[in-house]
Amino acid sequence: MAYRTHGVFAMKFKYGMLTPLLALFVVAVGFPLCYAAYLSVTDYKLTDRTPPDFVGTANFASALTNPAFWEAFATTATYVVIAVSAELVLGFALALALHQQRWAKDLSRAIVLAPMFITPIAVGLIFRFLLNDQIGAVPALLHAVGADYDFFGAGKALLTLAFIDVWQWTPFMVLLILAGLESMPKQPMEAARVDGAGPVYRLRRVLIPMLAPVLTVAVLLRGLDALRVFEYIYATTRGGPGTETQTLQYFMYLEGIQFFRLAQASAMAFIVLALVLVVIVAAFRAMERNRVAERSAAR
Amino acid sequence: MTRRFTWLETLRLAVLAAAFVFVLFPIVWVALASFKTPEQMSEPFLFAFAPSLANWQAVFASGVFAAAGRSALVGVITVAISLVVGSMGAYVIAKYRAGGSLTRFGMLAAQVVPPAVMVFPFLTMAQALRMTDTLAPVIFAHLSFVLPLVTWFLIGFFEAVPASLEEQARVDGFTRWQAFRLVVLPQVYPGIGAAGIFGFTLSWNDLFYGLILAPGNAAILPVAIANFNTFRGVQIGTMSAAIMIAIIPVVIASFFIQRRLVQGISGGAVKY
Numbered sequence: 412m413a414y415r416t417h418g419v420f421a422m423k424f425k426y427g428m429l430t431p432l433l434a435l436f437v438v439a440v441g442f443p444l445c446y447a448a449y450l451s452v453t454d455y456k457l458t459d460r461t462p463p464d465f466v467g468t469a470n471f472a473s474a475l476t477n478p479a480f481w482e483a484f485a486t487t488a489t490y491v492v493i494a495v496s497a498e499l500v501l502g503f504a505l506a507l508a509l510h511q512q513r514w515a516k517d518l519s520r521a522i523v524l525a526p527m528f529i530t531p532i533a534v535g536l537i538f539r540f541l542l543n544d545q546i547g548a549v550p551a552l553l554h555a556v557g558a559d560y561d562f563f564g565a566g567k568a569l570l571t572l573a574f575i576d577v578w579q580w581t582p583f584m585v586l587l588i589l590a591g592l593e594s595m596p597k598q599p600m601e602a603a604r605v606d607g608a609g610p611v612y613r614l615r616r617v618l619i620p621m622l623a624p625v626l627t628v629a630v631l632l633r634g635l636d637a638l639r640v641f642e643y644i645y646a647t648t649r650g651g652p653g654t655e656t657q658t659l660q661y662f663m664y665l666e667g668i669q670f671f672r673l674a675q676a677s678a679m680a681f682i683v684l685a686l687v688l689v690v691i692v693a694a695f696r697a698m699e700r701n702r703v704a705e706r707s708a709a710r
Numbered sequence: 711m712t713r714r715f716t717w718l719e720t721l722r723l724a725v726l727a728a729a730f731v732f733v734l735f736p737i738v739w740v741a742l743a744s745f746k747t748p749e750q751m752s753e754p755f756l757f758a759f760a761p762s763l764a765n766w767q768a769v770f771a772s773g774v775f776a777a778a779g780r781s782a783l784v785g786v787i788t789v790a791i792s793l794v795v796g797s798m799g800a801y802v803i804a805k806y807r808a809g810g811s812l813t814r815f816g817m818l819a820a821q822v823v824p825p826a827v828m829v830f831p832f833l834t835m836a837q838a839l840r841m842t843d844t845l846a847p848v849i850f851a852h853l854s855f856v857l858p859l860v861t862w863f864l865i866g867f868f869e870a871v872p873a874s875l876e877e878q879a880r881v882d883g884f885t886r887w888q889a890f891r892l893v894v895l896p897q898v899y900p901g902i903g904a905a906g907i908f909g910f911t912l913s914w915n916d917l918f919y920g921l922i923l924a925p926g927n928a929a930i931l932p933v934a935i936a937n938f939n940t941f942r943g944v945q946i947g948t949m950s951a952a953i954m955i956a957i958i959p960v961v962i963a964s965f966f967i968q969r970r971l972v973q974g975i976s977g978g979a980v981k982y
Binding site: 527666 | 734743963968971
């Protein structure tokens with residue numbers, strides 16, 4: 412009997428395999444998304460007893476003209492850019508360092524990767540007390556050398572939150588880059604070394620271009636996750652001082668759950684989703700272009 | 711082997727040493743705090759003191775262990791469902807290129823929608839089914855972010871398996887299902903392990919859904935820990951002990967799973 416990839420049996424198999432995934436996707440992701448989309452065009456509030464009325468794009472219009480929403484947007488963007496770029500640089504350096512580690516290899520990797528396995532609320536609370544002015548070790552250390560730095564003060568709290576993110580999630584970058592390094596062929600680096608290329612040249616011209624796909628994926632995954640930051644803010648600043656550290660996630664939590672304006676919050680979520688999709692598609696396009704360029708260069 | 715200590719090697723060791731201190735310092739500090747009395751708490755650099763077990767006794771009595779058990783249960787069930795359903799779907803997506811490569815990124819896009827918005831439909835659903843404050847809605851909500859990421863990873867792993875392997879199995883008389891189950895699937899076991907660990911971590915880490923869907927009797931570990939935060943200043947010692955309970959198992963586990971994770975991910979997930 413000939414092996415066939417098309418035909419009735421192949422189709423039956425294909426959809427049989429795909430159906431459970433699609434079904435679960437529809438119920439666990441599709442349903443809440445559609446429900447939220449429906450709410451975003453109504454005037455629904457959590458406290459309502461009557462069925463919600465259709466209000467069209469009013470929620471979107473009011474979100475787009477809400478300065479607090481854009482402030483949260485800017486706060487989140489700042490947070491993500493600072494945290495993810497620091498994580499990328501530190502993660503790269505640490506992955507390189509760990510890649511060449513021979514003795515106590517497993518132990519040193521386990522130590523460096525450990526923070527990403529700790530539940531974020533615990534991490535947030537640890538730093539809340541570690542950096543606390545009265546009882547924290549770090550401010551005490553600073554006092555001892557005569558310095559004074561209020562980690563959760565005005566103009567500094569967001570940076571502190573980004574720092575917490577770096578502590579917990581640099582390991583994620585390390586993990587992906589380390590995996591990339593391990594799966595990379597050794598010849599190009601050896602060839603560059605034999606040809607007398609220095610470490611900086613090897614890093615810039617050989618290693619980084621070869622790791623580019625890994626780095627893109629790592630930044631993308633980390634960026635998407637950092638956008639959703641909630642636990643650190645919930646554990647430490649609760650959006651303060653003022654509204655300085657109200658990120659989108661926290662802002663929408665306040666709007667939707669605390670202030671019951673769920674329709675508003677849903678509309679905001681879809682605006683954010685649209686903007687992020689634009690960024691993802693742009694990144695995806697750039698990656699495809701690189702891929703095509705690489706292939707034609709290889710020919 | 712003689713290894714010359716160049717400046718590069720020195721720099722490398724310095725970077726690693728700095729990272730060790732950076733990672734371990736907060737953890738050690740909390741571990742110490744969990745043995746301190748409230749009076750000792752105001753001395754951050756008190757290292758030599760008679761350890762008090764009062765905090766730990768309070769935590770043992772507070773049901774944090776039960777919460778940790780519930781968290782583990784939620785994680786295991788979520789990951790098991792995601793792996794079974796996800797590997798079947800991911801295999802077909804990788805093999806037939808269903809939906810093109812944009813499917814993979816579209817899958818992640820749903821993750822951007824904030825839990826604050828997704829949680830309400832789940833809550834309504836739980837209320838309609840009379841399942842509020844049980845683990846079922848939490849598992850369901852966790853599937854909404856674990857399933858896409860696990861599937862996303864698995865597609866990469868299946869793409870790395872050569873098609874000839876499966877064709878040979880079909881020629882040898884295997885059915886499509888047998889070829890998948892007995893030939894292709896074993897090839898991606900390391901990847902499945904890595905994706906499973908990853909999914910479990912995501913589920914284990916989540917606070918938000920647990921906070922809203924099961925705040926009371928079925929509280930998962932992050933919720934139980936967050937609850938110590940309400941008595942501010944008073945219960946820092948107890949909270950430190952609770953945090954240690956959340957940290958100790960995962961830090962020990964990370965020693966055993968890191969190799970599998972690195973190997974698994976290098977098997978395909980990072981080749982987008």
